[in-house]
Amino acid sequence: MYTLSEENYLKAIYRLSQEKGQKITPKGISDVLGNNPASVVDMIRKLAEKQLIDYDKKKGVRLTIQGEKNAVLIVRKHRLWEVFLLEKLGYQWDEIHNIAEELEHIKDDTLADRLDKFLEFPEYDPHGDPIPKANGKVPKSYSVTLANLKEGTRCRVAAVRDTSSTFLQYLLKLDIGINTTIQLIEKIPFDSSLVISIGGKDKTTVSQKFGENILVDGI
Amino acid sequence: MYTLSEENYLKAIYRLSQEKGQKITPKGISDVLGNNPASVVDMIRKLAEKQLIDYDKKKGVRLTIQGEKNAVLIVRKHRLWEVFLLEKLGYQWDEIHNIAEELEHIKDDTLADRLDKFLEFPEYDPHGDPIPKANGKVPKSYSVTLANLKEGTRCRVAAVRDTSSTFLQYLLKLDIGINTTIQLIEKIPFDSSLVISIGGKDKTTVSQKFGENILVDGI
DNA sequence: TTATATAATTAGATAAGACTAATTATATAA
């Protein structure tokens, strides 16, 4: 059994390892977790001793099989609890992330599988993130952002990158949710702002940063 | 917001405060929590500083209004989660206590109420313990034990005192659950063992300790 | 009342996980 901190580091490292090609450094981890690089170095040593990660200055941090297994399980629990909170307890989109951040650490061998079954084996969480299966397989995750699209393209909102409540509240206000149809009408060359039409309605302009946090699917 | 330890102390003190007439001492708390009296003394000081308890050597430890409010909420969450685990996730009677011990510490203002509603406002948890209401009121709890009864009396199992899995597994083996009917046939004077009939079936003999952990109701 | 057992308390140590400040490496720009 691992501590809360250890689990949070594993999760952060797992998240960074999903961004392909990027070396995972103490600085990178400290940015994700918002803590001091010195603390990260300590924890890297500890996790390496426990054989959950390998650390090599050249290659950066890599999860071991054990480490990845644990990380995936935490992510699985996080996303399943998010589905539970939204569907069963009636929370809003933007309220569930922080609670799931605590629930993901509840320890019991059969909990994830029972929750999965109770929720009827959802494939994606309310933010569109894939929920790892019991066997560790992870459903396809989305990588094309609204900002990546060519002018004129229509798409379906498949997921969101940022799960902060400020971002999600903004989406609620714009009437954007998972499965909403968006058409990219124009990219403003000056600052890469995006002129879009949401669900066939009037034009709205959003920032590049906004567009990079919306993951989309073809229609 | 209070730490995990603080919450566990509050809960222990609340539990001891339910045993009427008993002064709550550092030793008493240390027995419940299984830790060192020196640690308890430290924590008593801390909780008193935070105005969650009052401590007076003569009167022992007393929860303040604030402290009791918090303790009751933790107990409410614990018992609601137990109902959830049993009814929705299909856990056994003896598996739920330890998981609820973790779940009770999840922090969110509306969580207990939402869970309560989702579970359709249960009054008792799977061990027969009353679930505190949102307003802090606690339904009647049972206090007469099987060992208290007179020979010949029939009763209904209303709750159990011990929630350890060893005890609960023993009950499962004996085919005893909440609402099971038991008749006390005879008390053995030598060691206060109890000869009982479970659900109208053949006689079984159980220990005094056993009988003291079964809370019953008249029929 | 005095002796003894039990309880309460204090003092000091430890472990985890965070921090700051200082130092050493490494990468980037002039």
Next chain:
DNA sequence: TTATATAATTAGTCTTATCTAATTATATAA
């Protein structure tokens, strides 16, 4: 290549919540 900025690391400190060992209080029995 050298200067400079950024990153990594080390050393030392802090807080929380534990512990053990020693001491002081209190209750109980002789």
